[in-house]
Amino acid sequence: MAPRIRLLCQAAFLCLSLAVFAGLVTDRHAVSLYHGLHLFPTMSCLPWFSLPPLGTFTLGVAGVLLAATLLFGRLYCSFLCPVGFLQELARQAGQAMGWAGRPCRGWTMARLLILGLCLGLLARRSSAYLYFDHFSNLGRVYGLASRPGAVEGLMGLAFLAIMVLPPLRWARWFCGALCPSGTLFMLMQTVAPGKVRSRGNCGGDCGRCAAACPALCISGGRIDAKLCVNCLECSAACSSGAMAFRFRRPGRTASAKSEGDVPAAAALSRRQLLAAAGLSILGWCGAPWVRKSLAAAGPARAVIPPGGKAYADFLERCVACQTCVAVCPSRVLAPVGMELGAGGLAKVRLDYGASYCAYECNACLAVCPSGAISYFPLEAKKRIRIGKSRLIKEICIPYAFGRDCGACQEQCPTGAITMEPYREVYAPVQHEDYCIGCGACQFACPTQPRKAIVVDPLDVHGFAAAPRAAARRKQSAGGPVGFPF
Amino acid sequence: MDITRKGLLKLGLSAVAGGLLPPLLRRPLLGREKETPRPAFPDLVAVRDDSPARMFDAGIRALGGLERFVKKGQSVLVKPNIGWDKTPSEGATTNPDLVGRIVAAAYEAGARKVYCFDHTCNREEDCYLRSGIAAAVKKNGGEMRSGADRKSYRQAAIPGAQVLKGALVHTLFLDCDVVINAPVLKSHGGGRMTAALKNHMGVVWDRRYWHGNGLHRCIAEFPLLRKPDLNVVDAFLVMMENGPYGGTTDDLDMKKMQLLSADPVLADTAAAKVLGRAPESIPYLKLAAELGLGSMDIDRAAVKRVSLKV
Numbered sequence: 001m002a003p004r005i006r007l008l009c010q011a012a013f014l015c016l017s018l019a020v021f022a023g024l025v026t027d028r029h030a031v032s033l034y035h036g037l038h039l040f041p042t043m044s045c046l047p048w049f050s051l052p053p054l055g056t057f058t059l060g061v062a063g064v065l066l067a068a069t070l071l072f073g074r075l076y077c078s079f080l081c082p083v084g085f086l087q088e089l090a091r092q093a094g095q096a097m098g099w100a101g102r103p104c105r106g107w108t109m110a111r112l113l114i115l116g117l118c119l120g121l122l123a124r125r126s127s128a129y130l131y132f133d134h135f136s137n138l139g140r141v142y143g144l145a146s147r148p149g150a151v152e153g154l155m156g157l158a159f160l161a162i163m164v165l166p167p168l169r170w171a172r173w174f175c176g177a178l179c180p181s182g183t184l185f186m187l188m189q190t191v192a193p194g195k196v197r198s199r200g201n202c203g204g205d206c207g208r209c210a211a212a213c214p215a216l217c218i219s220g221g222r223i224d225a226k227l228c229v230n231c232l233e234c235s236a237a238c239s240s241g242a243m244a245f246r247f248r249r250p251g252r253t254a255s256a257k258s259e260g261d262v263p264a265a266a267a268l269s270r271r272q273l274l275a276a277a278g279l280s281i282l283g284w285c286g287a288p289w290v291r292k293s294l295a296a297a298g299p300a301r302a303v304i305p306p307g308g309k310a311y312a313d314f315l316e317r318c319v320a321c322q323t324c325v326a327v328c329p330s331r332v333l334a335p336v337g338m339e340l341g342a343g344g345l346a347k348v349r350l351d352y353g354a355s356y357c358a359y360e361c362n363a364c365l366a367v368c369p370s371g372a373i374s375y376f377p378l379e380a381k382k383r384i385r386i387g388k389s390r391l392i393k394e395i396c397i398p399y400a401f402g403r404d405c406g407a408c409q410e411q412c413p414t415g416a417i418t419m420e421p422y423r424e425v426y427a428p429v430q431h432e433d434y435c436i437g438c439g440a441c442q443f444a445c446p447t448q449p450r451k452a453i454v455v456d457p458l459d460v461h462g463f464a465a466a467p468r469a470a471a472r473r474k475q476s477a478g479g480p481v482g483f484p485f
Numbered sequence: 486m487d488i489t490r491k492g493l494l495k496l497g498l499s500a501v502a503g504g505l506l507p508p509l510l511r512r513p514l515l516g517r518e519k520e521t522p523r524p525a526f527p528d529l530v531a532v533r534d535d536s537p538a539r540m541f542d543a544g545i546r547a548l549g550g551l552e553r554f555v556k557k558g559q560s561v562l563v564k565p566n567i568g569w570d571k572t573p574s575e576g577a578t579t580n581p582d583l584v585g586r587i588v589a590a591a592y593e594a595g596a597r598k599v600y601c602f603d604h605t606c607n608r609e610e611d612c613y614l615r616s617g618i619a620a621a622v623k624k625n626g627g628e629m630r631s632g633a634d635r636k637s638y639r640q641a642a643i644p645g646a647q648v649l650k651g652a653l654v655h656t657l658f659l660d661c662d663v664v665i666n667a668p669v670l671k672s673h674g675g676g677r678m679t680a681a682l683k684n685h686m687g688v689v690w691d692r693r694y695w696h697g698n699g700l701h702r703c704i705a706e707f708p709l710l711r712k713p714d715l716n717v718v719d720a721f722l723v724m725m726e727n728g729p730y731g732g733t734t735d736d737l738d739m740k741k742m743q744l745l746s747a748d749p750v751l752a753d754t755a756a757a758k759v760l761g762r763a764p765e766s767i768p769y770l771k772l773a774a775e776l777g778l779g780s781m782d783i784d785r786a787a788v789k790r791v792s793l794k795v
Contacts, residue, residue: 093561137498181665329608329611330608331611358570358607358608358611359570359607360570360607360611360615361611381769397697399697403698403699403700404675404676404678404699404700404701404768405675405696405697405700406673406675406696406700407675407677407692407693407696407697409563409674410606410673410674410675410729410730411730412730413730414732415727415730415732417674418674419674420677426674426675426677428674441641444606444693444694444696445693446693446694446697447697448697467732467733482533483531483533483742483755483758483790484761485531485754485755485758485783485788
């Protein structure tokens, strides 16, 4: 029974993750439910002294997850995690190809160091953990589908390889060697009162538990607690009842030995834990350096999404998970290549060569997991200024060639451009108080190869003035007027 | 030669016959000339003071019925302005009730199939939905087609054009038996005004070319390819300033008018006056009239004015 329920949960959660990362789910609660289960990008809001999206709801989901892990072990890893599920599928494929599976042993030091580094970065408000964290990596893998072949796609490809190739032989290799969330949950599981335990007097001679274990962490009837994801497969396979989900009051650790499991605490030496703590300090100290390298760009060099607030902060908070890119109906959001340096790779900007930011849309504001894009209701978003348009009269058609054009004014949603008489024609005049930098003018401008109106990025976003009131007197509401001809 | 009574009589009779014959032969011709001041149908019908759908019903009746334009079994394209992601109450797009009524009327006139599309400025799905036009068309049995797919456009040469010698034009505009142009009247920065002629920018793929190579010239030349069979200018809620996108609802005037004509230039001339602009101040109107696409002479046109005020 348990294996079937688990398979169902895993498959459903894989579909949910696909739907969220593909931008098919836009309901804020559904998205936040998914985000709340991923501590790494979601909790990164807290060191910024801000709440994650949907605040208490997301925190509540995260709290339930943490409490459940502390009580019942790594249920997320075994029943939900899509990355874990995909690795299990890869192992099955390896099995089908006749490759004997092996547990992912010997990475304890590495995974503790990675967790330490990631926690240090998180605490110091840097999103540089994005290279390890499974959530944003999975997002980039899904992002590959829409933009294959781009530089930023290399990150997705690399993770796809990690997720699929090593697990062909080493079961759940990413979980056991790299995943910071997995390591954190493993540490929590060592103190969990309820988890799968074995009875020491069974030698595991029948081998059913060892064969059923997706992490291949059982040998001789003993569970390796560092690798066990608490999936209940062994207890379902066990004929004698030696393997079972059992509760024990915390503190009675001595009994673990009599149970015969390899206790995680014993397997983790003091040296390893100290090294991990040391690396978290390195993460703490390294975060400003990462920040500096990102901000080395100096003034803003790319237009960032509305709700991003400040260029440097946005780049630092963005975990490059591509969720906003997928959800953008105008397809103006695009991952950055190498233009902003290696640290900016796969983070998000607006590409006005491809499209423009739709006025009646705030889709990306509702889906950011890391708080890099803050949520604003549509009416507020309509006035967020993300850039400033600049007219280059020397190549502007009415000014330079004396022909009517008006493409920019036609598209401007806020009245920041009006057409005024200029010699024989009408030429665009800017009213910068109203400009929100949406790029509609730049996208529409017909001049080639350089656009005669371009949007310059801003270091800090602001708000534009409310739409301009008509200068003319409104027609009196009196009786109907006759035909003027 | 003797002048006999008989001879005189003969001469007189033949003279009378000779004098009468040419006028007799020419009579049908003369007759038509005489009837010119009172043609069977007006050149322009202007309706006011009712809902857009009811104004259309009254207007098309005054214009001789839609059967004049749509024959049994023909395919019909209704081309409204759906350019923007805006609600009908913002006056940026053609009134959906009007579009729905035109679709229904075309079927009543015997159309085989009625299509509708626009190459929108904002995202198509948003525009089609928000304008209410997709729903109105579907409700009346018409088919909404996409204007956002380059594959549905075909290169067409525009005969007699100097600047817009060719364009990628939507196949529906090229292939449908009847085209009913149903723009909304608005002010427009570059074009000064958008109504019947300017509405053609939504049937081509590359509107940037028009902006970049003489907007007015291109607008004027495009109908050389094909003139719409009927123009229905929606002047119910008119964006008097800040068009075509519009700022606030302060830009709108409730004019409650509609202009129907087979002549897009004449319809636009009347539309300009509704908008409070001199028709001569709109360059593409003058250019189109010079190209022989229609008449700006509204004073000498047969204009039927219909007021539906109770």
